[in-house]
Amino acid sequence: MPASIVSLWFGIPVVYVALALVYFFLSKDEEGE
Amino acid sequence: MDVIVASFVIYLVAMIAIGILTYRIGSESIEGYFLGKRRFGPFTIALTHQATAMSGYMFQGMPGKGYSLGFGSVWVPMTSAGGPLVNFTILGKRLRRFTEKVGAITIPDFLEARYYDRNHLVRILSVIIIFIFLTAYTAAQTVAMGRTLEFLTGIPYKWGAIIGALTVLIYVLLGGFAAAVYTDVVQAVLMFIGAVVVPGLAIAKIGGFGVMYDKLNTIDPKLTNVWVAPITLLGFLAIGYLGYLGQPQLHVRFMAIKNSKMLKYSLVTAVVWAAIALYGVTLGGVAARVLIPNIKPELSLMALTKEMLPPVFAGILIAAMAAAIMSSANSYLLVVASALARDIYNKMINPNADQEKLVWISRISVLVVSLLSIYLALGATETVFKLVLYAWAGLACSFGPVVILGLYWKRATKEGAIAGMIVGAVTVILWKQLGLSWHPWYEMIPGFIFSMIAIIVVSLLTKEPPKEIQEIVEYAGGKKLIVKGGTATPELKVLAEVVDKVF
Numbered sequence: 001m002p003a004s005i006v007s008l009w010f011g012i013p014v015v016y017v018a019l020a021l022v023y024f025f026l027s028k029d030e031e032g033e
Numbered sequence: 034m035d036v037i038v039a040s041f042v043i044y045l046v047a048m049i050a051i052g053i054l055t056y057r058i059g060s061e062s063i064e065g066y067f068l069g070k071r072r073f074g075p076f077t078i079a080l081t082h083q084a085t086a087m088s089g090y091m092f093q094g095m096p097g098k099g100y101s102l103g104f105g106s107v108w109v110p111m112t113s114a115g116g117p118l119v120n121f122t123i124l125g126k127r128l129r130r131f132t133e134k135v136g137a138i139t140i141p142d143f144l145e146a147r148y149y150d151r152n153h154l155v156r157i158l159s160v161i162i163i164f165i166f167l168t169a170y171t172a173a174q175t176v177a178m179g180r181t182l183e184f185l186t187g188i189p190y191k192w193g194a195i196i197g198a199l200t201v202l203i204y205v206l207l208g209g210f211a212a213a214v215y216t217d218v219v220q221a222v223l224m225f226i227g228a229v230v231v232p233g234l235a236i237a238k239i240g241g242f243g244v245m246y247d248k249l250n251t252i253d254p255k256l257t258n259v260w261v262a263p264i265t266l267l268g269f270l271a272i273g274y275l276g277y278l279g280q281p282q283l284h285v286r287f288m289a290i291k292n293s294k295m296l297k298y299s300l301v302t303a304v305v306w307a308a309i310a311l312y313g314v315t316l317g318g319v320a321a322r323v324l325i326p327n328i329k330p331e332l333s334l335m336a337l338t339k340e341m342l343p344p345v346f347a348g349i350l351i352a353a354m355a356a357a358i359m360s361s362a363n364s365y366l367l368v369v370a371s372a373l374a375r376d377i378y379n380k381m382i383n384p385n386a387d388q389e390k391l392v393w394i395s396r397i398s399v400l401v402v403s404l405l406s407i408y409l410a411l412g413a414t415e416t417v418f419k420l421v422l423y424a425w426a427g428l429a430c431s432f433g434p435v436v437i438l439g440l441y442w443k444r445a446t447k448e449g450a451i452a453g454m455i456v457g458a459v460t461v462i463l464w465k466q467l468g469l470s471w472h473p474w475y476e477m478i479p480g481f482i483f484s485m486i487a488i489i490v491v492s493l494l495t496k497e498p499p500k501e502i503q504e505i506v507e508y509a510g511g512k513k514l515i516v517k518g519g520t521a522t523p524e525l526k527v528l529a530e531v532v533d534k535v536f
Binding site: 001002004005006008009012013014016017019020021023024027028029 | 111
């Protein structure tokens with residue numbers, strides 16, 4: 001089976017989760033709450 | 034079949050039980066009824082966001098694409114899996130902070146406060162758009178419920194639709210938003226199980242990913258081609274991502290979290306849920322192509338469950354499919370009812386009504402909208418589906434730009450907002466009517482762009498919003514709120530008084 005299929009089917013979800021984690025660790029808590 | 038029906042009955046009873054348990058939260062005030070008193074934690078908000086966002090499409094449309102496109106369907110869940118990422122990062126925190134500060138409990142409430150709309154024009158426009166599109170969506174989910182139950186259990190279509198709609202009506206009537214949210218949590222868990230277990234067992238039955246590839250290649254080599262034209266993909270992603278930004282039934286989820294700082298936990302949970310569940314159901318459709326030849330693509334996952342798996346899994350999947358439909362229907366129903374009870378009755382007809390009366394008006398609104406959607410589902414299905422064709426883009430182009438610019442650009446004015454909403458909605462309708470759309474660059478992209486341009490141009494030509502409102506926009510973006518030398522925490526009424534002094 002071509003590597004492109006495996007990497008797309010598993011890679012896209014992993015990239016989304018990675019982006020969510022990047023936001024999680026980089027976002028600052030705002031003032032005023 | 035008995036196990037399937039039994040699972041489904043247990044599921045319906047559980048949903049009604051949640052309605053009874055949340056009755057007290059919904060009965061305290063109109064904010065309790067339509068926003069659950071902003072008491073929800075991050076994981077609850079993540080799951081209710083996902084259960085609301087994913088309708089019957091999750092278990093029918095996505096596996097259907099998997100079935101007809103094979104491995105090439107890898108791009109199909111990409112839009113919906115990325116939706117929560119876009120929605121939570123762009124809107125979540127700012128919307129929560131702004132709406133809490135001005136006491137807004139609906140999107141028309143927020144828009145009226147943000148655009149300092151004293152003659153209710155923005156509110157009325159929002160209510161009309163919500164009423165048309167979300168009533169059609171509610172009715173469409175009722176139709177989907179009828180069809181799903183008919184296929185899976187043999188119950189006649191009309192009875193399936195009525196059973197589904199009445200169950201939603203009962204728990205929403207009792208507990209309001211809190212009932213919708215907690216049922217959504219159970220529904221999101223069921224949907225996740227259905228999306229992982231059934232495709233997982235099917236792929237195992239085939240013999241694994243590699244064997245599935247070989248078999249698909251034998252059926253039709255096109256089923257193993259994963260590449261699409263970049264322009265097609267870009268259009269497809271834009272439709273999904275922009276669409277998420279204009280859905281009031283999702284926006285209210287951000288408004289209901291306990292604290293805006295919790296939203297980043299919700300984001301990660303929602304994205305993990307979406308990434309696994311949506312790729313799961315699509316792969317289920319791909320697996321069905323190998324295991325069950327010659328079936329209608331939309332029915333592939335259901336057929337897979339019914340024919341290839343033990344009845345207990347069929348029971349889980351039928352509950353999951355019902356959950357996908359009902360969790361969206363309950364949210365549409367509440368947004369339309371809130372537009373009637375809060376935005377029309379409470380804000381424009383009887384601002385001094387006591388909370389008890391408002392809660393009962395809210396419940397009556399839920400009843401009216403629910404009965405209307407059942408009537409439309411049973412008697413005017415064609416009209417419903419005509420409206421639904423416009424709904425995703427119509428909502429996105431009417432609300433997306435006006436909400437985004439309202440939260441990010443303090444110079445956006447009421448006149449700009451009205452122009453943007455009208456231009457967005459009209460572009461969607463005309464683009465479609467004139468036949469200018471071509472897949473996948475359909476009416477949403479021009480609608481969104483033209484609406485943005487209209488808001489910016491008209492805002493720059495009109496008087497800037499009052500300083501106090503501009504300061505709340507800055508507050509929503511993370512700054513401390515300073516009004517006239519002090520830290521202000523005004524309710525909407527107080528805000529209006531402050532601004533009245535300025536003018």
